[in-house]
Structures are given as structure tokens and as C-alpha cells.
Amino acid sequence: MSRSPRVAVLVFPGTWSERDFAHVAGLLGWEARLLWHAELDLGDADAVVLPGGFAHGDHLRTGAIARFSPVMRAVEAFAAAGGPVLGSCNGFQILTEAGILPGVLLRNDHLEFRCDWQPLRVERSAGPWLGELAEGETIRLPISHGEGRYYADDAVLDELEATGRVVLRYADPDGRVVPDANPNGSLRSIAGIVNERGNVLGLMPHPERAAEAEVGGTDGLRILRALDAWLVAQPAAAERRL
Amino acid sequence: MARLTLEGEPAPVSIAAPAERHGLTEAEYGLVIEALGREPNAVELGMFGAMWSEHCAYKHSRPLLGALPSVGSRVLVGPGENAGALDIGDGLAVVFKVESHNHPSAVEPYQGAATGVGGIIRDIFTMGARPIALLNSLRFGPLDPAEDASGRTDEADAARNRYLLGGVVAGIAGYGNCIGIPDVGGEIGFDATYNGNPLVNAMCVGIARQEEITLARAAGPGNALLLVGATTGRDGIQGASFASAPLGEDRDERRPAVQVGNPFLEKLLMEACLELSGSPSVVAMQDLGAAGLTCALAELSARGGCGADVDLDLVPRREAGMSPYEVLLSESQERMLLVVRAGDEAAVQAVFARYELNAVVIGRVIGEPVVRAVAGGVPVCEVPGRALADDAPRYTPPAAPPHDLAARRAERLDDLAAEVPTAETLLDLLASPNVRSRKPIWRRYDHMNGTNTLVGPGAGDAALLRIKGTSRAIALSLDGPGRIGALDPRLAGTAAVVEGALNVACSGATPIGITDCLNFASPEDPAGYWQLAEAVAGMVDACRELDLPIVSGNVSLYNETPAAPILPTPVVGTVGLLDDRSRAIPMAWHAGDEIWLLGAPAWDAASLAASELAWRRGRFGGRPALDLGIAARVIALLTDLAARELLTGAHDVSVGGPGVALARLAIASGLGAELSLPDPAAQLPTASLFGERGGRVIIAARHEAAARIGAAAEASGVPAVRLGLAGGELLRLTCGDARLTLGIDQLVAAWSTPF
Amino acid sequence: MRWLAEVHVRLRPGIADPEGQTIAGGLRSLGFESVADVRAGKLLRLTFAAADRAAAEAAVAQMCSRLLANPVMETADWELSADEPAAVAVSS
């Protein structure tokens, strides 16, 4: 695929990082389209991004109401067909509420919002979003959330581990996954997971905030940029129409 | 005209009691009758009561504010609109304002702070600017009686103060994080005079295309008045008058229903309004704040020289059975009033509909300059907009310094100044609540949203944000003058402006304009009014010397409890411009850097007056000073050195004096230094190391640049002393017999003391 | 007719409840040492219309399973009562 990727960045009432994703899309030369949650059709998108923010004010539960947005039916179909989907922060929460990813994100164990740069250990380097990362490497991304404590029952957690679907863990600057480095009490220090096929990534950190050295780092750019190469390797993706 | 009467309302009143009820004096009631040419009815009286409250009418402060310089080559919009605007080139404007929410935060800290943030954000996007940053300046009583050398704080006060701090910080975080505007800076101070009367000042900064700046002036008879956003409930009725009287024991009865912020709704409101900014269909925008619909209608009419005719039955309600008075004075949050070109109503409403927001035409602009409302088909008020918005009486009450001021200023601090400090002295200051790391607080604020934050909270004297699509950055600071106001309010006003300018200059930016929030006690007390007048005069001095316009601001009076009035607290928000952000200067030094101190020498006992060290030792007197002329030259020199890329780091001298400033640089750089103060400093080592005289800055530079810096300082008449070299594991400070040696880890440990 | 449902959304047993623990700690430090445990949940008071009690019951059950509680970590129970006009005024 030679043309630049077409990426649909969803906009829910109350999300905000779609604007930052659009900015990075500009740096990457993506054709990014901001898509309002009431839309039914993803158009000819090669990939879909669910941004961070406070959809519906995080009222009731994060993502609880957004998961019923009309556009989510198209997202479910797109994901089921193997299309690349990335949900960051609130986007991750929406994906879990929608059942596209397992588990749920609960209030941080210290009950406070937390915004900081966070080292992460990369557990897997495959798929549309992780291709540029090396297994076992330590990257730095901003976190900014009050409800990022990943929870799932033991059976689900064991299966995630067994199938290599835990892709990012909170770590210390040396890449050690230790309790003190866990910023929110997530079980097994989980910061990011993928679905069975590996095409859907949900993570609490904000890759779009780490795309320029000027603002503190570029590890996020490596995550988003991986999409280009992945799409090229998947001619099917370009043809996909939903 | 025939006197208005109306159903469901108390019969038209005559003088005293009801006038009292709305906080108007009998004399003011007389002025109301003059303005109307008749007696007001109950609704109109309520409108005057709110609009002529100190909070809305600036009765005691407006005459003083007139003296503040507000013109300059960059000024696009000055005081009088919802916020001020400055030209920053590339066809862009920076739009900013600071506002207080002190009284509501004293009653319900979370919602008080949250709605304060929501209010100032509305002031910015009302102007057609996209908010890109928030800052906040907070004051509380001590969190621990042991921290109060004045002994005025007991455990109950401290517990209340801890509750207020927790609630205020959570409220600021809750609102700013949800709406998605990064909180990039500010300050927190503690003093016993804020027991029970915390200060919560919030500043918002936005960027607009100059041609899209929207003003709040009604125009064009026949144009529609569109009420947008939240439904109207009984929230905060009489909030304006509540904010215009001291917080007394009777707080509870006078307390209006707590206003609850809804940042989610405001996010939608903001996006919809920004989508419309610059549209020819929108003639004007005005947010609904204090005094609600009444204030918005009055200000739109007064500014536009026309009038408004509205039908209150059309106002969407949240509660049943609201009276016209309640609808006109409700302070329900997240509401806006737009003037929409006749015929374009549907198009504008469609935009709000997409964001699932109410947008109802409640009336029309009329040529006759009156605010007229009907309810149930019956007229309920007809008042000249100017009478409400502009014609409140202005007072210049008697002013006199506090009776004990002279005595306090006479206190001599020589003994303290001559003490030979130890490492412990410095560690104790670093751990002080007024100095220690604020990270436990600012990490609860999203400070990166929008990916413009180049220097965020804790990383510099000013926050630095890039302007995407340009080579520029803006530097932002929100700062008060510590305790100087207790001893010299005029100097406090000057010092606040100087510190703000110095903060942005330390990042390499040129200060271009300021906004201010004047937090003072009752102006009806001669001491309170004197403090206010002095502080404003001091700000005028500094603005003239630094050639800085004040383009917006806010006044909060009656900040006192039965126990005591607060310290005079002028808070200044400063905006700086850096044309080439690659030349920004960090708050750091590097191995081998030469370390210099620029500014007027302060090797005298008086430099300890109002300092953190003196306060911790129970020494509340003395005569603080500041050489404004030299301070101005320091600020100009910094900007010049930065532009010539001669500096590797800079940090201004403030709380804790040079000693703490140097320790902060060592902590920020993770690197020690070998430094000694010059001989004249040796006689009074405590004053020299920990005196807080303003207008001074520590700079770091490569050895090669040092000579040129010395020459530049000399040429511009700025005293400069070389302190030594950066490097090594230890911070070594020498001043006469004082020899302080500290490891970085020691400094970090003390500075990281949790709240 | 109008109905009032008081829905209790509870965290499943065994799931950590830092909010509850914090409240328990706060109570103990205020002198209520005998507080053994606190569990924090949500209380949702719904006013809605339904033909009869059976219909109302069914509606609440559906609202809970579809939106109000997330079965991954929550359970819901409720009390249903016919709603007096008076109560409406208050609740609205």
C-alpha cells in the first residue's frame, strides 16, 4: 500500500485527545478524519483511534455510556474483521465497557488523578501498533488518568498472560516491574492489552503526547508510526470495506 | 411610567427592610429610585442589589483601578470585556484573565474551586479564544499548628485547612482535567490570616485568531438573544451579595445554594462556541456568571448602547415553580447568552443541537437602552442597562494604615540577620510548607493536554507553552508577593508585578502584559481600604517602570473572618512572549557553569523583613524594600542575554532567598556547586543567604560567556556578582563564617516533605 | 403510572475497594475504632413511568443489566415503589 494511511479518530462528547492525535497524524502524513460518535460508518478508514478524555463526563462509569454510541457498532465490526484499533486512556475504557477488550478500569488505588511520565516495559512487539518496539525494552509515555486500575478475574488474567496479550506493564526507569512503579494499582501492573487477534490495542498511557522531543519524548510516535509498515504488509487491509 | 406590579411577587416595596435584604444601603436605594424615576418593584430591587454589590460593581475599587495602565502597542482588548487580549504576532492573540472564587471555596471547597475554574474558562472562550492553559494561586491557613509561629492556629483550624486544601485541589483537578485544559502552573501559600478564608484565584489563557475575537456588546435591534447551555435552577441566588460581605458566623443562613460545576457540559459549550467564533451570525457572546441573566443582559446592553426584551417563560428550568426574581438572578453554571443576527437563529441553534445543548431564543435586542422582562405575559422589570451595569455609586472611603503598622515596621532584625546559619537552617526552609515541592499537588492536574507544554509545573519559574504552527512560545506565571503586604502593601503591589515579570524573563521570554486579582479585606474598614489603595498604587508604579499593560483582572474584597482580615494579597498573572522558543532557558545549571547573582545587593537586615525565615522565627516586623529601577533593568538584561544565547540557566530569588534559590537549582539539576557570597555579605550571613528582597536572579553561563555577561550587566547598570562554579555531588555555600555543605539527596529529602 | 426505583450498585465481594477502605480509615481516626469495614457503592434514584409493577420491575432489571451496573465488577439490587406526585416535585 503506497498511499498514506486513512485513520478515523473518533470524537465522543467529552473526549479531548482526538485533537492531539490529529496533530500527530499531521506529523506522520496520515489522512486523519475526526469522526463524531453519532456517525454510523467508518468510511474507508484503514485504522480507528479511540481517544482519551472524559466521554459523558465519566459519569456512572468511564466509557459506560459512550460504548452505546452509534459509531461503536461499526467499530465492533471493524475490530472483528481484524482492522487496527487503538484505544488510549478513555478509549481503552470504552473498549472494555464495549466488551471488545476484557476487564475493566477502576479508580486509581490512591483515589487521586495522576499525570506524569511513566516508564513501561514492552512485553510484545507484534501487530499494527507495537511493531517498532522491542520486546523487553523500556519506553516512556505520559499517563493522565483517575481511573486506570486494570481489573479482571484471575481466569481472564491468566489467559491474557498465557496468550501473550499483556503488551505493556508499568515499570521503574530500569524496566523492572515492581509494585512501587505501579501508578494506579492495576492487577499485574497491566498498562496495555490486545485482543485475541492482536489488532486491537487498549492502553492507559498517551502515545499521542510523546511524539516530539520538544514535549518530552518520542516513544509514542514509534507506536503510532508502526501502523504504516503494518498496513503495507497487509494488502487486505487496504481493500477492507465495512 | 406606571409603576410595575406583578403576580407571584411581593408587592412593590418601600425603602428600608427589603433594601437591606439585598445589601443596598438606604442612600443606594435612593439612587435606584433616581435612576428609575420611580420606586423599583421587588424584582428590580433584587437586580440592583446584585448588580450594585461590590462583587459586580467594584464600588470601592473601580476608582482605584482607573489608575492601572492598560494601553500598549500589543493591547487588542483591555479591561472592560470578559478578558483582555494581546497581539503575539502571526495574526494571533493571547486572551487571558484571572478570577477569584474565595467565598464559595470557603463554604464548599470542591465545588467552589471547580466552578471558579469553569467561570474563568467561560470568560476566555466567550472571547472566541481556545483555552490552552490554566493556572491557579491558592492561599490557606497552616495545615499544622506547629507551622504557625504566630500561635493563631489550633488543631481545629488546621483540620479545616487540610480539608479546604484537599477539596480545592480536587475541585481544580476535577474541572480542568475533565474539560481537557492543562493546568500548567501557579502557587500555593500558607499563613494564619487565611484560616477559614482561603484564596482560590484561577487564571485561564487562550489563543485566538485576531479577526475572530468576539466582544460582549449587544447590537442590532431585532437580533435574537439566545440562551445556551445548562438549565436554570435556584443555584447561587444572591451569590454576588454573598461574595460582597465578610464570612461571618452567620455564614450558614446567608449561604446561597451551592453551585455544582459540570465540566462535561462546559466542554460541549466550549466546542460549540468555538465552532461559531468568527461567524458573522454571532454578533456578541456573554457568559452568565455573578448575578446570572441580569448581569449578562445589563452588560450586553450597556456595552452595546442598546437594550433587551426577554420572556422569562422561555428560559429552560431545572426546578419547578421558580419566580421571575429567581430566574433573573440564578447563578446556575455553564450558561451563555449569544446575540444572534436576526434570521440566522436556526443555523446557530443547529450547531448547539449537534452538541446536544439547549439553545433557546428568550428575547430580542431593542433600540431603547433598557432591560425589559415579562413573565406569564406580565412585565416584571424595566431597567436602563447602564443604571445596572455602570451607574452603581463609587466610594472612596476613609483610608488609614493599621494602627500597629508603624510599630511593626520599626522592629529591627539585626540579631537574626547576624546569626551564623547552618545546613539545618537551609533544610528547615526547604521543608517549609511555603517552599517544599508542590509535586504532590500538581501531579493531580493534567498539565500536558494539548501537547503544548514545553515547561510544566515545577520545572521552571514560569510555564512555557509552544504556539503550534509558529516558532513562538508564551511564558506564563501567576504569583503573589508573599507576606510583604503585612508590612508594606504598596511594595507588595510592586513586588507582585516585578516577580511575575522576572519569572517569565527567567525562561527567556519578554513580559508583554498582565492580569491581576486583588484579594483584600473589607474596604469599609479604613485599614482595609488603605491596603487596597496602596497595593494598586504599587502595581501602577511597577507597570509604568516595566511598561506593562494590565488588560484584565478581578477584585475580591471582604476576605476576613471574625478572627482576622487576610494579608493584603495582590496576585499577578504575567504573560511573556518568546519569538524563538529554541532559545528558552531552563531552570538548571550544568557542570562547569559559572553561577552569578544579578540585581541590587541585599546584604542588610531589612531584607529579612516578611521573609519565610523571619516568619518561622516569629519575627513579623521590619521594613521590606525593593529597588524598582534596578529590578526593571535586571528583567531587560535577562531577556537580552537570553536572546544572545549567553545563558545556560536562570532562576529568580524569591521565598527563602538566595540560599533556597541555589538549593532549588541544585535539586533541579541533580548537581552540586561551590559558591560563596561576596565580602559585604559576610557580616549578616543569615540576611544575605535567606533575605527575600525581590528583583534578583541567579544565572548560569558557560565560562566563555561570563566576560560578555559581566560587560552587559555593567553597561545596563545591573549589579552582578560571581558566586562560583557548578559541579560535584555537594552544594557548598560560604558566607563569612557560615559554611553550609549539603548532599543533593539531603536537599531532595527535605524539599520532598509531603503535605 | 410513575415509579420510584432506588437502585443499589455494589462492588462484587472480594474486589478491592480503596474508597471504602479510606472511609473506614477516616472513621477510625475520628474515634470510631469499632468500624471493621466499609464498602462504597452507588445509590441511583430513578423516577420513571410504567404501566404496572410487573412492567416497572422488568424495566429496572433491564436498565441495571444494560447500563447501570457492569457485571465484571458490580451487582445491582433495588427497591421499587409507586411514586407520589409530591416526591416528583422534590426529585425534579
Place this chain on the structure above:
Amino acid sequence: MRWLAEVHVRLRPGIADPEGQTIAGGLRSLGFESVADVRAGKLLRLTFAAADRAAAEAAVAQMCSRLLANPVMETADWELSADEPAAVAVSS
């Protein structure tokens, strides 16, 4: 003996409830159009010890007024019941 108190913390009537409004909107858009109003509050389940019912009642009343409800905006009511060991297991 051990007691179980279910404390309901509610916003005072007239205080705006953005969360309740959002939930009501969410329910309507899910097809429950008949939902007129939702008020969101907290449900706190306390397990504690007290000599007898009177003492337990007094304790809960105090806990509510001193910590659990913010009198400026909230009211609290509760149901008190003797706590079965079984229930403890569940609640903890």
C-alpha cells in the same frame, strides 16, 4: 455485637446533579424514554461493633454528620441491622 448499616448519601433537593442528568440521558437514548429523572448518590455499607441498637444508631448518626455526608450539599439516611457472621464474610 456487630452491626451492619447501609447508609444512603443523597444530594439535597435543588442541588444540581450532573451525573444523574447524564445517566438519565443515557437511559433514554437506550430506549427507556419514560425515565423522568435520576439522582445519583452514594451507598455506604458499614460493618462495626456497638453494645446495643441504641448505641449503634447513635454511632451511625454521628459518623454521617461528622464524615460521611457533606451537610452543605448532602443528606444521609440509613438502615441498621444486626450483622450475621455470614454477612461479614460477604462484606469483607
